[in-house]
Amino acid sequence: MSGRSSLPLLGPLLGRRPLLPILLALLAAAIFLADTVTNLEIAVAVFYVVIVLIAVRYLDRRGVAMVAAACMTLTVLSFFLTRAGAVPAGVVNCAISLVAIAVTAYLALRAAAAEAQAREAQAQLAHITRVTMLGELTASIAHELNQPLAAIMLNGNAARRWLAGGNPDEAGKAAERIVRDAERASELIKRLRGLTRKAAGKAIWLDVNQLISDTLTLVETEAGRAHVALRAELAGQLPRAQADPVQIQQVILNLILNALEAVSGEEERDVTIVTSPGRSGEIVIEVRDSGCGLNGVELDHVFDAFYTTKPEGLGMGLAISRSIVESHGGRIWAQPAVPRGAAFFFSLQAGRTGSRGSDQ
Template sequence: MPLLWRRPLLPALLVLLAAAIFLADTITNLEIAVAVFYVAIVLIAVRYLDRRGVAMVAAACMALTVLSFFLTRAGSVPAGVINCAISLVAIAVTAYLALRTATAEATAREAQAQLAHITRVTMLGELTASIAHELNQPLAAIVLNGNAAQRWLAGGNRDEAGKAAERIVRDAERASELIKRLRGLTRKVAGKAVWLDVNQTIVETLPLVQNEAGRNHAALRTELARDLPRIQVDPVQVQQVILNLILNALEAVKDERVRDVTVQTSLGKPGEVVIAVRDSGRGLKGVQLDHVFDAFYTTRPDGMGMGLAISRSIVESHGGRIWAEPTVPHGAIFRFSLPSGRTGLRQPDR
């Protein structure tokens, strides 16, 4: 998606550029095919407008080309006819090919979004035990506090009953928030960028993998930098990347003597927030770092090799980057960066 501030300026930019080309084409000789530069306007329109908008822009450029031909007085008319025809063909062919390319890219992005959704649902299926455990905690607390409130009311102690009711509301909201996050992860909807607190997202994500960490007897820690700028991203997609990296790290340490997984946040380059997942596992020996994020590349016998590939596509669609490095004396760290203060998310064309 382009930067939001460019959207209102786009029509004015296209009109000014078309006016400049029209003026130059009209005052120059017919032998000079200035109208060919309308191709640039069509290419700009393809980047920012839908199919109908591009078609309208291309038609307007062709109309201006013909109008300029009739208004131009200087030069050879036969040469002008040829140049006019060439310009019209160039505009039409450019619009056609550009629209074909844009359609193919939109189809690829839609297929990528569907694959990401399938991977996300599969991931949540693997976390069923963790999700059930996390949801059972507030539900059990609601039952206990409900029973306690009944006893306090029966005893005439309204103050304690009121406190129990407050705890019930708090635990109900906690369960509701968990269900809301899970619904967001399972729903297949177009990505929507919002201003996100990265640290808060990590805190909300960890409960989903706590049971998995306990099952692997791994210590799951956080090192979150303070005063990080908010980033404008699709929260569901970013949470999917974080979940995937944590699950990979837990898998990497499950057979090790030391089983530590640390989620870190920090400032990267100016205007950049970095999220990292470090593990004390077997490291990256035998792993081809140039291919670790390629589709179907995996070192696990039961792995599909899609998690990291989808993570890379998500990060790059937000204008960020993702990379992996070995750590000393052992283990690995996977980092990804996201730009702050901008919208990097590309939406499928509609």
């Protein structure tokens, strides 16, 4: 009797959560039947570890414990029901199978817990990085928020004067401008709250061009203070991408801030953000600068954790960006720009069409 695992054939079905209990039950029944009809010398029950490994991937700790306990119960029951074979050998094989199931469940749960802790630590680090970036942009954010607030004050005073002068039509127009500027301020605050939140993100159908336009409002003042020409070349009719806007905005912000720092002190200070359709239905976002380039930078390690060319850098920004992009099924890379400078690219998997392009 051979004990082949049918896991490769079940792979496409295991992702369907409603079918998972049925599939596990059928697989357990097949192993139980094979273990019962074969001799006691054949340790078919050891294949219950496959069920445990599947359960670890799709169930919580309690569910895995219940599955492991059920497999161990079936192993013992099969031993008592098996008629053929030597009993001493059956006792040894039964004990081996029970130990294998228990150890597999324990180690798999430990590995799953460690992986969950690693993801949580990475999420915490990404949150700290976002807050740090916003701290660097304090002046820019304050300026961007002050503009609609100042406009609200001016229009409010104008509306009072128009009402006092008996001109309600002009007062109504001033009130409309107040509402518009209040919505603008509200949207900015909403974006900032999204960037500072610690909760897990949610993927939506994302207009990448619009997200870049929103992100540029956060860095325009910073670029102006540094005398950097900040441009956007956004391709028209880009498909949408299914992504978490907060995380993708963090990647864009990080690359733009790096580019602004790269051109500081240069005679030509240009930073350009480009979107374009890529291969195999990708959306490619490029952040290009006119700085000193990538001389002395190891391109194979530029996205590694703690790798940095900055005297005071931690080397985590690009590593977190790579993690975010890869978790969205994309890729990130860097290469020298022409005629000078550096260009950083990342891609997202495209979905739906409908984004408009613009130049700023």
